[in-house]
Amino acid sequence: MAVIQVERKPLTFAERTYIPQIIGGLKTTLKHFFAPTVTLQYPEERPEIPKGYRGVPTLVKDPHGREKCVSCQLCEFVCPPKAIRITPGEIPAESSSVHVEKGPQAFDIDMLRCIYCGLCQEVCPEEAIFLQNQFSMSGYTRAEMVNNKARLYELGGTLPDQHFKWDKKKAAEEHGNAH
Amino acid sequence: MATEFAFPDSASKTDAASQEFQTEKMSLAMGPSHPSTHGVLRLQLELDGEIVTSCDPVLGYLHRGDEKIAENMTYNQFVPYTDRLDYLAPLASNVAYAIAVEKLAKLEVPARCQAIRVIVSELARISAHLLGLGAYGIDVGAWSVFLYAFEEREKLYKLFEELTGARFTTSYTRIGGVARDVPEGWTGRVEGFCEQFLPILEEILALLTRNKIFQDRTVGVGIISKEDAIAYGLTGPNLRGSGVGLDLRKDKPYSGYEQYEFDVPVGAKGDCYDRYLCRGEEMRQSVRIIRQAIKKFPAGAWYAEDAKKIFAPQKAKVLTSMEELINNFMIVTEGPQMAAGEVYFEGENPKGALGFYIVSKGGGVPWRMKIRSPSFCNLSILPKVCQGNLVSDVVSILGSLDFVMGECDR
Ligand code: SF4
Ligand code: SF4
Numbered sequence: 001m002a003v004i005q006v007e008r009k010p011l012t013f014a015e016r017t018y019i020p021q022i023i024g025g026l027k028t029t030l031k032h033f034f035a036p037t038v039t040l041q042y043p044e045e046r047p048e049i050p051k052g053y054r055g056v057p058t059l060v061k062d063p064h065g066r067e068k069c070v071s072c073q074l075c076e077f078v079c080p081p082k083a084i085r086i087t088p089g090e091i092p093a094e095s096s097s098v099h100v101e102k103g104p105q106a107f108d109i110d111m112l113r114c115i116y117c118g119l120c121q122e123v124c125p126e127e128a129i130f131l132q133n134q135f136s137m138s139g140y141t142r143a144e145m146v147n148n149k150a151r152l153y154e155l156g157g158t159l160p161d162q163h164f165k166w167d168k169k170k171a172a173e174e175h176g177n178a179h
Numbered sequence: 180m181a182t183e184f185a186f187p188d189s190a191s192k193t194d195a196a197s198q199e200f201q202t203e204k205m206s207l208a209m210g211p212s213h214p215s216t217h218g219v220l221r222l223q224l225e226l227d228g229e230i231v232t233s234c235d236p237v238l239g240y241l242h243r244g245d246e247k248i249a250e251n252m253t254y255n256q257f258v259p260y261t262d263r264l265d266y267l268a269p270l271a272s273n274v275a276y277a278i279a280v281e282k283l284a285k286l287e288v289p290a291r292c293q294a295i296r297v298i299v300s301e302l303a304r305i306s307a308h309l310l311g312l313g314a315y316g317i318d319v320g321a322w323s324v325f326l327y328a329f330e331e332r333e334k335l336y337k338l339f340e341e342l343t344g345a346r347f348t349t350s351y352t353r354i355g356g357v358a359r360d361v362p363e364g365w366t367g368r369v370e371g372f373c374e375q376f377l378p379i380l381e382e383i384l385a386l387l388t389r390n391k392i393f394q395d396r397t398v399g400v401g402i403i404s405k406e407d408a409i410a411y412g413l414t415g416p417n418l419r420g421s422g423v424g425l426d427l428r429k430d431k432p433y434s435g436y437e438q439y440e441f442d443v444p445v446g447a448k449g450d451c452y453d454r455y456l457c458r459g460e461e462m463r464q465s466v467r468i469i470r471q472a473i474k475k476f477p478a479g480a481w482y483a484e485d486a487k488k489i490f491a492p493q494k495a496k497v498l499t500s501m502e503e504l505i506n507n508f509m510i511v512t513e514g515p516q517m518a519a520g521e522v523y524f525e526g527e528n529p530k531g532a533l534g535f536y537i538v539s540k541g542g543g544v545p546w547r548m549k550i551r552s553p554s555f556c557n558l559s560i561l562p563k564v565c566q567g568n569l570v571s572d573v574v575s576i577l578g579s580l581d582f583v584m585g586e587c588d589r
Contacts (some may be wrong), residue, residue, distance in 0.1 A: 003424035004442045006456035011391060021390045028382060029323060038330050050337075052359070054344035078511050080256045117259040117350045122358070123511045125497050125504055131344070163498040 054118045054131040057109055058156030059149070065158065066097060068128035071104040075120035075129055083113035084120065107149040111137050127162055204232060207570075211240045215318050215574040218584030222561070222573065231573060234565035236558055241588035249548040253514025254280050254354050255491075257548075262348040264552060264586045267310050268303035268529045269349045270339065272586075275526030277352035278433055279535035283522040284354070284515070286486055290477040292356050293435040297472050298369065299342070299351065300434075300526075301465040305376070306335045307529035308416075308458045311581040315455065316387065318578035319396040327383050334372055341365060354515045355490035356482025366473045373466045384459045397451035401564045401576035404449060411560040414553050415531025416461060417580055420446040420454035427527035438475075439468045451579035458581070489515040514543015530554050530583060550589055554582035 014020055040047060049055070062068050071088035089105030091098050120129050134155065139145045147155065207224045210216035219240035225233040245264070249257045261276040262269035274296045281288065288296075309328040316324030336346040341362055343349040351358050387393045403413070408421035418425055426443040428436040444460035446453025482490050491510045496503040519541040525534035531553025538547040557580050565573050 002442055004444055004460075006444045006446055006453065006460050008447065008452065008456065011389060011394065015389055016391055018391050021392075025323070025386055025390075028386060032323075032327070038333070050341040051362070052344050053340065074508065074511055078256060080252060080259050115259055115348060116345060117348070118344060118358070119256065119259070119350075123491070123507065125507060127494065127498065163495050 049133045049135070053133055053135070054116050054121075056111065056134045056137055056147075056155060057114060057116075057120055057129055057131050057152075058134075058147075059107060059128060059152040060130050060156040060159045061153060062161055063158060067103055067153075068126045069104050069107065069124075070100055070126055070128075071102045071107075072125060074123050074125065078119045078123045079114075080117060080119065081113045081115055083110045083115075084108070085110070104149060107152060109147045109152065111145045111147060112142060127159075130156060130159060132156065202228065209573070211237075215577055217314060217577065217582065220558075220577075220582075220584055220587070222565075222577075224565075224570070224573070226570065229569050229571075231565050231568055231570060234562050234573065236561050238555070238558070238584075238587055241584050243589065245589040246548050246550055249545055251544070253511075253543045254517070254545065255510075255515060257545075258352060259348065259350045262350055264550065264589055265307070265528060265530055265533065265554070265583050266347070266585045267583055268300075268307035269347065270299040270303040270343075270351055271307070271526070271528045272533060273349060273352040274300050274434065275524070275528060275533045276535055277354055278526060279522065279524035279537060280354045280515070280517070282524045283520060283537055283539055284486070284489060284517050286355055286483055286489060288356060288483050289480045290435065291479050291481045292483070294472050294476055295357055295361060295481060296352070296434045297436065297439070298366075298469055299339075301469045301472075302335055302338065302369070304465045304529045305462050306332050308462050309335075311458055311529075312383065312387075312455070315578040315581070318574050319393060321387060321390070321393060324383055324386050327379065327386075331376060331379060331383075334376075338365070338369060338372060341368075353482070353490060355486045360481045366476055369469060370473050373469055377463070377466060380459075380462055387455070388459070394452065396572075396575050397455060397579065399448070400451045400572050401568065401579060402448060402450045403560060403564055407560065407563065408449065411563070412556040413531070413560060414556065415527070415529065416454055416457040417531065417557050419444060420457045420579075421449035422446055422453075427525055427532055431525075433524075433526060436468075439471045441465075441468050451575050454579045454581075486515075510543075516543055517541065525551065528553060530581065530586065531557060533586075552586040552589055554584070555587040555589075558582055558587060 059069055071086055073086050073088065076084040076086045085106070085108045086104050087106040088102050091100055091103050116131065118131050121131050132155070137145065205226045207226055208221055209224055210221040211219040216222065221237040221240070223235040223237055224231055245260050248260060258273060258276065261272040264272045309332050313325035313328035316322070339349055340346045342365060343351045343358065403417070403421045405422050408418050408423060413421070414425070422445050424443050424445045427433070429443055441464040444457045444464070446457055487506065488510065491507050492503040497507045517539045519539055521536070521538045523534060523536045525532040532551070533553055534551030536549040536551065537545050540546045561580070564576055568576065
């Protein structure tokens with residue numbers, strides 16, 4: 001719990017001849033030369049991605065294959081670099097999920113702007129947007145780097161519901177007639 | 180008709196003898212893309228042969244207007260921008276920012292949250308100093324230090340990745356807490372890292388500390404006196420290298436630093452070598468702090484649960500209760516609600532004291548935010564220390580000041 005002075009002893013005569021250090025350095029080098037390599041032969045070898053990794057943001061569907069996003073536009077609002085563009089749309093009357101009322105007509109995430117911060121996932125009240133494991137994206141044109149709705153669903157796939165919205169829905173789920 | 184072209188200077192040099200012996204001063208732009216200026220710093224040097232007669236740092240190549248950006252978004256939305264201040268220790272910047280805003284809100288976070296913040300700040304310090312050492316090694320001609328240091332940093336990045344979801348741009352803190360709790364077994368892995376790190380740190384330092392070549396480049400070079408260090412507002416290892424034992428973790432403890440036992444290393448001479456030694460010792464002390472923090476790692480909440488208007492509710496609640504859903508919308512769109520007022524907070528970052536001065540007129544968006552970046556203040560001494568040194572010493576001095584341009588220019 002104190003302020004300590006860093007030690008600086010003058011070099012001994014032997015040390016001033018450079019030789020002990022050179023030998024010591026070579027020893028360290030040799031030790032590491034025979035140690036197992038730490039590098040990864042990317043892309044043949046892929047790093048292990050831990051749970052909760054923040055990769056490319058994607059849209060997910062629920063286990064019944066239905067759209068979860070209700071186009072509340074909270075993620076669009078929170079996104080710090082304004083990478084998300086949503087055009088809300090009505091859900092057509094003949095659709096079985098007409099009671100949801102709203103869904104995204106268009107949903108674009110501009111991956112040239114996205115900073116993978118994960119705020120969209122954090123604020124989404126429907127658990128509809130997730131940053132998943134994919135970490136590399138490339139394209140030849142700017143247009144290619146904008147993920148549209150179809151592409152977002154393709155990347156996202158289906159995730160199991162982590163939470164059931166409202167108990168009513170949970171009960172319905174248990175009865176196998178969730179809508 | 181044909182007039183002889185005269186160089187502007189030649190007329191003044193009437194004395195033939197002086198024309199013969201007097202050399203002209205040369206002006207040389209070192210940077211903005213010079214490998215030893217660590218980023219986009221330009222040094223406008225004036226040289227008399229090999230001797231630097233004046234050095235003028237030119238900043239601003241990385242200016243993004245972060246302070247203005249902050250005025251246009253909620254407090255939480257600004258967290259990713261703090262990653263990009265000192266991008267070698269984003270976690271430490273996240274923590275300093277969150278504490279500054281919490282000070283404005285007069286909010287106390289639970290002990291567990293404080294301990295998490297201490298651990299990540301110290302891990303960030305180790306990672307930043309490792310890079311500082313490695314890059315310094317390269318600057319003065321020792322390659323292998325860099326490679327061994329990076330091997331260790333990779334292990335740290337693995338830990339950060341697991342904790343925050345990203346290796347580099349961690350965006351980990353939120354006002355009133357952190358983004359997520361520590362994963363199962365993470366503290367054990369941090370402990371494991373510390374265990375194997377200490378011998379490797381000694382091995383890395385042994386390559387430099389008593390190395391005559393390294394000492395030739397650093398001992399007695401770029402001496403900053405105690406008085407100068409204080410007068411120019413240096414902070415962090417650069418100030419301590421000059422023998423001033425100021426460490427905000429000790430002098431104005433925050434986030435529970437007062438519970439931990441650690442030493443503050445200071446230098447004797449204030450030369451490049453002292454600054455290097457201080458960084459080395461600080462890493463050992465960081466390991467000490469981390470070990471203590473893990474030993475008494477508190478259970479309980481990892482965010483301020485009673486701060487209903489500041490910390491957004493957890494997902495399970497958002498999805499099951501109407502009030503929480505509305506609250507989530509309110510906090511996201513309006514921002515964490517603050518009282519009107521002004522606040523200044525400085526945290527001890529790897530590079531020095533990172534300060535946030537926030538003026539709030541109430542609501543969830545700062546009215547004005549000023550960032551005091553340690554690298555910027557540390558650089559202010561360059562014209563003074565570089566003067567009269569050799570050009571090659573400028574490289575050595577720059578490396579020993581260990582600045583990061585993302586923070587200078589912000
Ligand atoms: S991860 Fe961040 S930057 Fe990317 S879309 Fe989501 S909120 Fe926007
Ligand atoms: S993804 Fe989530 S936050 Fe974004 S619009 Fe859809 S429901 Fe709202």
